[in-house]
Amino acid sequence: MEKMQNGPLTGSYVRDVRVCVYDGKMHPVDSNDIAFKIAGLQAFRQAFYEATPQLLEPLYEVEVLCPDEMVGAVMGDLQTRIAVVEGMEGVGQFQKIIAKVPLAQMHQYSSSLRGLTQGRARFSMKFHSYTPVAYEIQKKLVEAHSKHEATVE
Numbered sequence: 001m002e003k004m005q006n007g008p009l010t011g012s013y014v015r016d017v018r019v020c021v022y023d024g025k026m027h028p029v030d031s032n033d034i035a036f037k038i039a040g041l042q043a044f045r046q047a048f049y050e051a052t053p054q055l056l057e058p059l060y061e062v063e064v065l066c067p068d069e070m071v072g073a074v075m076g077d078l079q080t081r082i083a084v085v086e087g088m089e090g091v092g093q094f095q096k097i098i099a100k101v102p103l104a105q106m107h108q109y110s111s112s113l114r115g116l117t118q119g120r121a122r123f124s125m126k127f128h129s130y131t132p133v134a135y136e137i138q139k140k141l142v143e144a145h146s147k148h149e150a151t152v153e
Contacts, residue, residue, distance in 0.1 A: 002037075002041070003040075003041050003044045003045065004017060004044075007048070007053075008044075008045045008048055008049070009048070009053050009055065009142055009145070010055065010141050010142055010144075010145040011145055011148075011149075012055070014048070014053075015056075017048075019044070024036075054132045054133070054138070055132070055133040055137075055138045055141065056130035056131065056132060056133065057102050057103065057104060057130065057131060057132075057133050058102070058103040058127060058129075058130060059100050059101070059102055059103070059127075059128045059129050059130065059131045060100070060101055060102075060103055060106065060125045060126065060127055060128055061098070061099075061100055061125065061126055061127075061128040062078075062083070062097075062098070062099050062100070062101050062106070062123055062124070062125045063096055063097070063098055063123060063124050063125070064078070064096070064097040064099070064113065064121060064122075064123040065091065065094050065095075065096050065121060065122050065123070066094060066095060066097065066113075066117055066120065066121035067093065067094055067095075067117065067120050067121065068093060068094065068095055070116065070117045070120070070121065071088070071095045071097070073116045073117070074097060074113065074116060074117065074121060075097065077112055077113070077116055078097065078099050078101065081101055081102075081105035081106065081109070082101070082102055082105050083099040083100065083101040083105070084099060084100045084101075085097060085098070085099045086098045086099060086100060100128055101125075102131070106125065109123070110123075
């Protein structure tokens with residue numbers, strides 16, 4: 001459980017894991033709490049890497065309400081943020097764009113949207129689910145974490 005709080009891949013929380021211990025032996029000379037803890041950490045780490053773990057990132061449902069004439073600019077900006085546009089609907093003289101966007105891509109979205117629409121659009125977002133991170137991004141994150149761990153030790 002301790003190693004799951006600070007996972008071996010990127011140091012982030014590990015979830016959706018089930019561990020079963022089938023057997024163990026205690027020897028009065030060599031066995032103590034620390035020895036069992038170290039053995040458990042090493043076993044978890046080895047099994048974790050063999051299971052080909054996948055990083056997950058939070059995916060948010062974003063609703064953008066913008067004037068009709070600015071829909072193209074807003075859609076273009078959402079696409080640069082790896083958004084999956086799920087639909088649009090008219091609301092008076094405005095369009096409501098509904099999309100799913102990774103949280104990491106929403107950094108400074110408020111400022112960007114304000115600049116694109118001269119402050120005439122607004123948005124809301126709520127958590128939707130977790131989704132796997134792209135392989136290239138996961139590889140970069142794992143390498144960065146490995147370098148950081150090497151400098152700390």
